[in-house]
Amino acid sequence: MGQQRPSSLPERLQWGLRVMRAYARIGWVRKSQFRWEFFNQVLMDSLFYVSSIATFTMLYALGDDSASGAVSLAGWSFADMKVFLGMTFVADALMMTFLGQQWHFGGDLKNGALDSFRVRPGPTAFLYFYQRFSPEGLTNLLIASGWLVYALSGVVGHQVSGWHVAWALPCAIGLIAFAQVFVSLFYCLVELWLMNSDLGQLSSQLFTTMGERPIDVYPSPMARFLLYVVPVAAVSWFPSSLVLGKLSGGFALAYPLVLVVFALIVVRIFRIGLRRYDSAMG
Numbered sequence: 001m002g003q004q005r006p007s008s009l010p011e012r013l014q015w016g017l018r019v020m021r022a023y024a025r026i027g028w029v030r031k032s033q034f035r036w037e038f039f040n041q042v043l044m045d046s047l048f049y050v051s052s053i054a055t056f057t058m059l060y061a062l063g064d065d066s067a068s069g070a071v072s073l074a075g076w077s078f079a080d081m082k083v084f085l086g087m088t089f090v091a092d093a094l095m096m097t098f099l100g101q102q103w104h105f106g107g108d109l110k111n112g113a114l115d116s117f118r119v120r121p122g123p124t125a126f127l128y129f130y131q132r133f134s135p136e137g138l139t140n141l142l143i144a145s146g147w148l149v150y151a152l153s154g155v156v157g158h159q160v161s162g163w164h165v166a167w168a169l170p171c172a173i174g175l176i177a178f179a180q181v182f183v184s185l186f187y188c189l190v191e192l193w194l195m196n197s198d199l200g201q202l203s204s205q206l207f208t209t210m211g212e213r214p215i216d217v218y219p220s221p222m223a224r225f226l227l228y229v230v231p232v233a234a235v236s237w238f239p240s241s242l243v244l245g246k247l248s249g250g251f252a253l254a255y256p257l258v259l260v261v262f263a264l265i266v267v268r269i270f271r272i273g274l275r276r277y278d279s280a281m282g
Helices: 009-033 035-062 078-098 100-111 124-129 135-153 162-193 199-211 220-229 237-244 249-276
Strands: none
Touching: 035 078, 035 135, 078 100, 078 135, 078 162, 078 237, 100 124, 100 162, 100 199, 124 162, 124 249, 162 199, 162 237, 162 249, 199 220, 220 249
C-alpha cells in the first residue's frame, strides 16, 4: 500500500480503495477458515430482522380498528413502518460490514493496540475501523436490501411516486452510510476521553436501540436530542421519512448540513483525543 502519505485527492481515493480491497480480501479469507461463525452470524442477524418484523406486525394487528380501517403508530402506518424497518436493517448491516471494529475500540485503547495504526500513513480512524470487514455483514446487507425493496413496493404508486423514490432512495442510503460512520466515531469519543469507563459500548447500545424506533414516539425534547445531539435519527428516521415524503423541503435540505457540522466536530475532537493518547495513556 506504500509508505508515503498520499497527497492529492485522486491519490487519496486510489489509496483508500486499495486499502479497502486488501481488508475485504483478508475478511473473506478469515471467514473461509471459520465458516460456522459466518453462518451463525448471518442466522442471528436474520432472526433479529424476523423478530423486529414480528413485533411490529403484532402491534399493528392488536391496534386494528375495523371501524376506521386505518392503524398508525405516531403517524406511521404499517406500510410506513415496513420501510422504516428496512432502513434500520440496512443501517445495521452497513455498520456490521464496515464498522464492526467499533465494538473492540475500548479494549484496543486500553491495551495499546491503537499505536500501530497511528504510525501508518493515512487516516487513523479509517485504517482502524475498516480493518474488520465482515462478509457476513455483507450477506445480511443483501437480505436487508431485499426487505427494503419489498417494503417500498407497498408504497410506490400509493403514497409516493416512483420518481420520488428513484431520487430519494440513493440519497437516503448515502445519508445512512455517512451518519453511521460519524455516529460510530462519536461513541468511540467517550472511550477515548474517559478511559476504563466502557461508556462507549453502553452509549452505543442505548442510542442504537432508541434509534430503532421512529422518533415521533418520543417526547419532543428527546426527539430533538436524537436529531441534533446524538443524531441516531439520521440513521433510520430521517432516511425513511425522506423516501416516504414525510419531510418539508426546507428541513430535508437543511438537516444534512447539520450532520456535516456534527461530523466536523466529532472528527476534530477525535483528532485532539488521539494527540493526547499515549499508548493507553501511559
